[in-house]
Amino acid sequence: MRRARRYIIRVRPDGSVRVTVPRGGSRSEAARFLDKHADWIARERARMGEAHRTPEWTDGAGLMLRGELVTIRVSDDGGRRTARYGDRAVRVPPDARDLRPYIQADLRLAARQELGLRLHALADQHQLRVAGFSIRNQRSRWGSCSRSGRIALNYRLLQMPPAVCDYVLLHELMHLKQQNHSSRFWRLVEAVCPDYRDAERWLKVHGRGLL
Numbered sequence: 001m002r003r004a005r006r007y008i009i010r011v012r013p014d015g016s017v018r019v020t021v022p023r024g025g026s027r028s029e030a031a032r033f034l035d036k037h038a039d040w041i042a043r044e045r046a047r048m049g050e051a052h053r054t055p056e057w058t059d060g061a062g063l064m065l066r067g068e069l070v071t072i073r074v075s076d077d078g079g080r081r082t083a084r085y086g087d088r089a090v091r092v093p094p095d096a097r098d099l100r101p102y103i104q105a106d107l108r109l110a111a112r113q114e115l116g117l118r119l120h121a122l123a124d125q126h127q128l129r130v131a132g133f134s135i136r137n138q139r140s141r142w143g144s145c146s147r148s149g150r151i152a153l154n155y156r157l158l159q160m161p162p163a164v165c166d167y168v169l170l171h172e173l174m175h176l177k178q179q180n181h182s183s184r185f186w187r188l189v190e191a192v193c194p195d196y197r198d199a200e201r202w203l204k205v206h207g208r209g210l211l
């Protein structure tokens with residue numbers, strides 16, 4: 001990076017490591033810098049793993065749905081066990097304690113319907129054509145847009161406040177016009193989503209909590 005003054009190491013939430021190389025720096029120097037800080041990297045990874053351990057979704061636990069905290073309630077009626085959260089209900093096995101896998105599957109189902117509708121409504125509004133749409137379970141990104149115009153969305157978008165979710169959808173839709181993050185791209189985003197900086201901030205502060 002031309003503007004960087006020194007080497008900077010960053011450990012990402014998925015445990016991968018990114019090194020910023022300053023102007024005039026080199027790959028081999030970056031590798032030496034990494035070696036020198038191997039202990040720190042190991043500690044940082046351990047610390048992140050700790051912070052990253054996903055909490056169990058059990059009866060009475062809370063989770064985010066469309067930006068609101070909802071409580072999981074499990075009921076048994078005639079041998080059928082149902083977990084309800086917000087306006088959703090999903091069958092769960094009688095012996096399951098952590099309901100996360102079942103609720104996640106249900107969230108994906110809801111996301112496929114609701115995010116699909118919203119994405120196509122926004123695309124129509126801005127006269128854009130989406131070539132394809134899929135729901136993913138990505139650990140490090142909220143959405144993506146391929147060169148051929150296929151948009152993939154993280155099901156966790158359904159857990160965010162609708163304004164933040166809309167921003168991510170509009171962000172990906174604007175990639176149909178501009179396949180990069182140039183200033184031209186951000187001008188397109190700002191034109192359709194004037195408060196996008198607030199949404200970006202929300203994602204920075206709360207996004208990791210959803211993963």
Ligand SMILES: [Zn+2]
Pocket residue numbers: 171175180181
């Ligand atoms: Zn982007």
